Amino acid sequence: MLARRVTLLDVAADAGLSRATCSLVLRDSPLVAAETRERVQASMEKLGYVYHRGAASLRTQRSHTAGLVITDITNPFYAELTHGIESELDAANYVLILGNTADRRQRQDQLLATLHENAADGVLLCPAEGTPLETLNMLRRWQLPVVLLLRHLPNGSCDYVGADNILGARQATDHLIEHGHRRIAFIGGPATSSARRERYLGYSQSLEKHGIDPSAMPNLPGPPTRAFGYHAMERLVSVEMQPVAVLCYSDVVAFGALLALQAAGLTAGKEHAVIGFDDVAEASLWHPALSTVSTSPRSLGATAAHLLIERIADPFGERRQVILPPRLVVRDSCGQHGKGDAR
Amino acid sequence: MLARRVTLLDVAADAGLSRATCSLVLRDSPLVAAETRERVQASMEKLGYVYHRGAASLRTQRSHTAGLVITDITNPFYAELTHGIESELDAANYVLILGNTADRRQRQDQLLATLHENAADGVLLCPAEGTPLETLNMLRRWQLPVVLLLRHLPNGSCDYVGADNILGARQATDHLIEHGHRRIAFIGGPATSSARRERYLGYSQSLEKHGIDPSAMPNLPGPPTRAFGYHAMERLVSVEMQPVAVLCYSDVVAFGALLALQAAGLTAGKEHAVIGFDDVAEASLWHPALSTVSTSPRSLGATAAHLLIERIADPFGERRQVILPPRLVVRDSCGQHGKGDAR
DNA sequence: CATATGTTTTAGATCGATCTAAAAGCAGTC
C-alpha cells in the first residue's frame, strides 16, 4: 500500500532517457533539447514527481534552509520581524527554521547546534543576553554564515542589521524636551543589551544637550515586557510628585506603561507623555495612539534576510553593518505639556 | 582554507574502526563494546565531528522536521500557539519549519508543496479560509501526515486539535445574560471559518435558551484583527441607543473593541461589556482587564505537536479529534450591568 | 579438535539527487 516515492530514475525510465538528462531539465539547463525537455516534463507530470531537496542538498552542499534564532516569538516586535524574514526568505526560495531561546544562552547554543546538524545554509541570530564572543567563534569554525539582528556583540566583526538606536532615542527625547518636559524617565529593556545601551546613550545625549543631568532622571531597566512597563510606570506615578514623561525601551513596554496610567485614572497625551520604540502595528491603534520611534520591524527582517542570502553566496565577502534610519512618529501619547517651557 | 566537513569515515579512520561501527555508536546501539564506544566518542570529540542529519534522513526516510503553516504570525494568539508548538517539537528532537499564508490559499498550497519537497515528516495546518477538501487529499496522496489546528474542514476525517468553541461561547454569553444584558453583539472572525461558525452557534444557543432571538442581535463578521474590532465597536456604539455588550471572536478583536470604547469616552466593565476569546497573555494586563474564554493557545499548540508526532510514528492509526475544554475567565471588562434584569 | 553460541565488527548496497568527463549524434567540409 505504501507507494514508493517517485524518483528521477522513474521519470527517466518513463521518458526513455537517462537520469542525468532529467536532472538537467529540473535545473532548466540550456543543454537539453526543447523536445526532450517537454517529454521529461510530461513524464514528471504523469507520474506525480516531486523534487527531493534533501537528496539534492547532500550533493550540492546547499540546503536552501536558513535558521532564525530569536528570544521571544510572543513579542509582537519579534513576530513582525519574523514575518519580514519569512517573506524575504520565501521569495528567495529559502525555507525558515524557527527557534525560540527565551533569552537563555544554553538554549541558544542547542538551537545553533541543531541548525548546524540540519545543515542550514545560514543563521539569523538575535543574540540572547550575555552571549559570549565564543558563540560567534563557534559559528565561524562551523563555517555557518550569521547575520546578527538588533543586538551586536563587543568587537564582533560580524554582519549586523539593526536600527539607529542612538539617533532614534535622541529624536524622541528632543521632542519631549521641546514640548516642555524637563523630567523624563527611561524604562524597560535588559540593562546589558547593546540596544538598550545605545538607546540610553541617545537619550542621555539629548538631555545633556539641553542642560539636564541624565543621572538625576529615573532609569529603570528590566525585561522588555508589558508587565514590566506596567509596574515601572505604576511605581513612577506613585513616587513622582509631578507629571511624568517616559521614553520606553520598546512599544511593548510602552503599552504596559499606558495601561498603568489608565489604571491610575490618568491619560498619556495631556500632562503625561509616553513614547515607545519600534512602531509595531498595534501602536497606531491604541488610545491614545502611541507616539514611537519607528524601526520598521518588517524591513529590518527583510534586510537581514537579504544580507544573509548575499553572505551565503559570498562567504568571504567583506562584512557589513547595516543601520536603518529611525523615524519619530508623533501620535497622541506624547501631546504637548503646558505651553513651551513648563519649568 | 575551506575545511571539509568531518564525516563518519574520518572518525572511523581516526579510531581505527569501520564507518558502520561509528554509526552504531551515534545511535547508542547496545551492540558495540563499551571500550569501543569510548574510543569512537573520543575521536569524534577530537575531530569536532557534527552529525549530518540530512544525510541520515536520506537513508532513514525521516527528516525529524515538521512544518507549521499558519495564517498570521503577527497575531498574538498564533504567536503563542507557535511558541507551544516549538517547545513541544524541540523536546521531541524535531525541528520546526515556519510558513505564513496571510490566509491566502495559493500561498498555502505553495508552502505545503515546499514542505513536501523538503521531506517534512508532518505538517501542522491552520487552514486558510476556504481551503478545499482537495488540499487534504493532496496531502494524503503525498503521504504527508497532517494535524489540523483550530479550524476543521467539512467531512475531513483528519486529525484535529481545537478548542470547544460552542461551549466556550455559550458560557460567555450565559454570563453576560445572567448579568443583565439582553442585547449582545457578536463581532469579528471570518464568516466562513469553522471556528467562527461554532462560536456563533454557542452564542445563539445561549440566547435562545434565554428567550432572545439571535437574528435580532448585531452580528458583524470580519477579519480577526484589532482594526476590525475597533471599527465594529465604533459602529455599534454610534448606532445603538443603549449600552452594548459584545462577545468578540478573539482577544485581538476585543482589544480593538476596548480601544474604540475608550476613544468614545466609554469604559467596558460598567454599562458596557466586552468578552474576548483565547486568553492571550496580554488580556490580563489590559485596563480594564479583559474577560475572556481561555483556550490556552500554548497547550493547544503543544497538544497538536504531540499528536502530530504520534501520527508520524503510526501513520495508519485511527484519526483523533482533540477538543480542549474552554474556561471562562471573568475579569473586569464584563462587569455587572444594572441589577438583575435590566430590561 | 570440531562445533556451537554469543558478542562485536564490517563490507557494500542504499537513499535521490548532482557533477564530471566522456560518448553519441549530426552537419558540414575536404
Add this chain to the structure above:
DNA sequence: GACTGCTTTTAGATCGATCTAAAACATATG
C-alpha cells in the same frame, strides 16, 4: 569515408549517513 565542430545525452562517481547480511572473534561444550 574521415575529420572537424557543435549540440545533446549519459555512465558512473559522489554527497554522508544507515541497513543488511555476513564475517570475525571469543568462549564454552561435548
